Amino acid sequence: MAGRRSSIFAVYVLIHLCILALLWVHAQLGQSRARPDLELKREMVGSLGLTDLCLFTEARYTRHPAMADSNAPFQDHPMSFDHFPSGSIVTVPEHLRYESGKP
Amino acid sequence: MTFIQKQRNILDVALCSLLRRKGKNLSLVAAYVFVIFLLSSVMFITDALKREASFVLKDAPEMIVQRLVAGRHELVPTAYAKVIGKIRGVQSVSPRLWGYYYDATNGANYTLIVHQDLITSPGSIMVGRGVARHLPAGGNGTIPFKACDGSYLFLEIRSVLPSESELVSADLVLMSEPDFRRLFQMPEGYATDLVLRVRNVRELSTIAAKVVQLLPDTRPVSRDEILRTYDAVFSWRSGLVIVIFAGTLSAFLILAWDKATGLSAEEKREIGLLKAVGWETSDVLLMKFWEGMAVSLVSFLTGIILAYVHIFFTSASLFKPALKGWAVLYPDFRLTPFIDGQHAATLFFLTVVPYTAATIVPSWRTATMDPDSVMRS
DSSP states (O other): OTTOHHHHHHHHHHHHHHHHHHHHHHHHHHHHHHHHHHHHHHHHHHHHTOOSOOSOOSSHHHHSGGGOOTTGGGOSOTTOOOOOGGGGTSOOOHHHHTGGGOO | OOHHHHHHHHHHHHHHHHHHTHHHHHHHHHHHHHHHHHHHHHHHHHHHHHHHHHHHGGGSOSEEEEEEETTEEEOEETHHHHHHHTSTTEEEEEEEOEEEEEETTTTEEEEEEEOGGGTTOTTEEEEOHHHHHTSTTTTSSEEEEEOTTSOEEEEEEEEEOOGGGHHHHTTEEEEOHHHHHHHHTOOTTEESEEEEEESOGGGHHHHHHHHHHHOTTEEEEEHHHHHHHHHHHTSTTSHHHHHHHHHHHHHHHHHHHHHHTOOOHHHHHHHHHHHHTTOOHHHHHHHHHHHHHHHHHHHHHHHHHHHHIIIIISOSTTTHHHHHTTOSOOOOOOOOOOOOHHHHHHHHHHHHHHHHHHHHHHHHHHHTSOHHHHHHO
16 A cells, blocks of 8 residues: 555655765765875875874864863863863863873 | 564555554654764764775874974974984974965965975975965966065965865865975974984884973874874864764654653544554554664665765765854865664664654554453543
């Protein structure tokens, strides 16, 4: 029975599963298409000695989280808490978080 | 009646029941889709950024040695390079000159790096696409840089870095060493930090310990730590992720709690009627299972598809204001699409299964009661 609600539901789910499968194919194709661009970025990182992705340029400790020091968020004075929006997105790097526990 | 036929019949009844409360269920699906959309969007963007960072930063310096004074970065004397160079296992030590420059004309922050290719051409610079986009003359002409002594340094743009590399180079200004030293009045014999190359990467931790032992005011940062930084920044515990996760999870819990705490009078009457016309308790539960499954499956599939489109087709347009913050320069990048099957499956089991279970539990309580008392209550 073509008009049954269960059939309409099954068709809806099937169409969405097909779209998901197409998106998965899109992701696979996108990865092979992006390979030259990724190699270019990797080459640039190697030749310029870069350490971070350029995601947040508003504060130095969010522009280069890997290079940040433990006092960066308190850069203005000891009681000055982080006020840059990206500071709430970028957490403290692992090597700073456990620095005190290191030899 | 075959098993499939029975399931179809029960699904028909379940869908009819859902459609009878069209307004309530449509708003429920809309809220559910939004929850899945947000969770999947965060999952896609963090997975894609982590993957990109782990690939791109594989060639980052093996180790960087910084100098700290009063907990802050300080210029490192290049004489330190000789001390570190004598450590067994260190192949080479080279000084790195880099810093930040705030351009008052457009409010942007640039990352200035000394590049060896410009060693013979002082007065010339290479700029990232993001820098060029914010200049009045685009990628041509000169940029006036205000030096520490108040004088101006006019540097000519030799070329603009390729747009495909924006994720690592949008705010970069590559310049020669004399120009950099003049701009910041940085004395000879000092560098921003030191870059180490080692013979065996497995010795990095030993070398780092020796560096700190020989030069206690330094802090070594290894490539492994750089790579782990991005895993931490975009892990589920990180700022952005935890805020969105907490909000959407609370919304989802309210949805599930609303379902689990009880049925409406109409739903109870419906179960009573079905029992009165001869439905078994197991059939009633099966119908409720299909009701929950229909709502959550439709919401999950729609939400995850919309999230993929949001992140990889519109470059996370909804998250852009949060990611951009107060920054003037923001890279115009398109993330490499990536679906982590394991994460998608986890999201499915953390949303669809609890919701479906929350639909069945109160129905089971009602379905086991006497139909007459259920309809009268």
